[in-house]
Amino acid sequence: MLKTETPSTQHTDLDLYPVQDLVDALIDDQALAAQAVKAASASISAAVEAMAPRIAAGGRLIYVGAGTSGRLGILDSVELYPTFSWPHERAVAMLAGGLGAMFEAVEGAEDDRSKGAADLRLLYPTYNDVILLVAASGTTPYVVGALQSARAVGSLSIGIANNAGTPLLAGADIGILLDTGPELISGSTRLKAGTAQKIALNTLSTALMVRLNKTYCNLMVDLHATNVKLIERTIHLTMHATGVDADTARAALEQCQHQVKVAIVMLLKKQTAEQAQALLDHNNGNVRAALK
Secondary structure (H helix, E strand, O other): OOHHHOOOOOOOOHHHOOHHHHHHHHHHHHHHHHHHHHHOHHHHHHHHHHHHHHHHOOOOEEEEEOHHHHHHHHHHHHHHHHHHOOOHHHEEEEEOOOHHHHOOOOOOHHHOHHHHHHHHHOOOOOOOOEEEEEOOOOOOHHHHHHHHHHHHHOOEEEEEEOOOOOHHHHHOOEEEEOOOOOOOOOOOOOOHHHHHHHHHHHHHHHHHHHHOOOOEOOEOOOOOOOOHHHHHHHHHHHHHHHOOOHHHHHHHHHOOOOOHHHHHHHHHHOOOHHHHHHHHHHOOOOHHHHHO
16 A cells, blocks of 8 residues: 555544644644655755756746646646746646646546646647656556656656655656655645645745746845735845845836846946846846856
8 A cells, every 4th residue: 555545553543632632733744744855855956957957948847746736736837927937838737637626626537647648748848848747646647647748758757756666756757755654634645745745846946946047145036026015025125135225226126127137237237227137148147147
């Protein structure tokens, strides 16, 4: 039996616990998710190293999953645009059962291996695309089918699973094992297995964006200011990076459509928005290099 499906030997009288003990047990068990991701840091690092050149060459991030795993892939994909101005068309998510399955389970969709393979083929994956395949069991037919299509065209396949020795980890170019063990409520992988997947996906995509020059120091300088809160954030980030006051930061940002990177180079190099943008373009968007 898969570890994630094996009944836990801990808290076997969970249904008898008073509320405080119940809550504490669930929280303590969730904490093990971070430990599982930490144990996988070497394979996560290898994945980022392999992803970066393909994505820099124009590839896409394509997330594939079913149920909780698929929904977490969608979440990671949609958050890359506001956080890093990453183009929507370069972060695509496939969910067994279609996007409607985001809100309501589609029975049997995850069991269709040929549909997973066909859905990925419809995206016309290329060599530079990175396919992130997520399945707690490591055996989900829909995801394994998509893996087959990814391997057929030479896309970089990264399998993320919570059970060792499974087809997803064995078949992917890089396998990331998140060994979270049995769930406190047996088989409910929306618990710590899902939490570990969320941490791993956050780590993979964020590390990739840092490697692609989407940050300066530890500042989120390539965000897309789509609302009042984010516009205010661009002002504070520019102030922090350059030491100018709010009015000066706001004035610079208004000249470059609130692009924080451009504003930083404008202010520190005393350049126009056009000159700063050209300098960034010459340095592949790397703020440090542009400032030198």
